[in-house]
Amino acid sequence: MDYKGSRLDEILKYNAQFVDEKAYEAYITTKNPEKKLVILSCMDTRLTELLPKAMNIKNGDAKIIKNAGATVMHPFGSIIRSIIVAIYEFEAKDVIVVGHHCCGMSNLDSDVLVEKMKQRGIEENIISTLYHAGIDVKKWLHGFESVEEAIKESVESIKNHPLIPKDIRIHGVIMDPYTGKLDVIVNGDH
Numbered sequence: 001m002d003y004k005g006s007r008l009d010e011i012l013k014y015n016a017q018f019v020d021e022k023a024y025e026a027y028i029t030t031k032n033p034e035k036k037l038v039i040l041s042c043m044d045t046r047l048t049e050l051l052p053k054a055m056n057i058k059n060g061d062a063k064i065i066k067n068a069g070a071t072v073m074h075p076f077g078s079i080i081r082s083i084i085v086a087i088y089e090f091e092a093k094d095v096i097v098v099g100h101h102c103c104g105m106s107n108l109d110s111d112v113l114v115e116k117m118k119q120r121g122i123e124e125n126i127i128s129t130l131y132h133a134g135i136d137v138k139k140w141l142h143g144f145e146s147v148e149e150a151i152k153e154s155v156e157s158i159k160n161h162p163l164i165p166k167d168i169r170i171h172g173v174i175m176d177p178y179t180g181k182l183d184v185i186v187n188g189d190h
């Protein structure tokens, strides 16, 4: 829905009331995840509330990391960095990659996306300068063909990472973004 006023103002107004009414009291917890759990999931808006409800995750239960597609893009990028901090600093024992059906990153057409950039004022020469500097923007933005395969790949890259200890259980599941139903892709317990 389009919003005419300032979204930030709207949020700040609500926030003042939230704090005033002590609505936060229901959410007080600690920074160590109660269930010793890390969840890597997608930023899809359908999962915002559905995922924790469908997995019985309450405030304080898990570290939740999100990006577009629940993918580990780089072995030394921010996703692995966050997982490592969760393991060593916050005593996480299980990592669950939660992909989902109908993900916006499956079959994402990066050609179309780059065209949209150009329409929004990004000059063609920026794209080509980056390309010559070794950054293929289209490749970088490219999603995946199969969500199941992408989940398996993310699980593998976490599992085989040289800085992730072998006693950590790495699982992969796929969620129905409508019902919240989970299907197991990789069971790290076995």
Ligand SMILES: [Zn+2]
Pocket (backbone or CB within 6 Å): 042, 043, 044, 068, 069, 070, 100, 102, 103, 104, 105
């Ligand atoms: Zn998604």
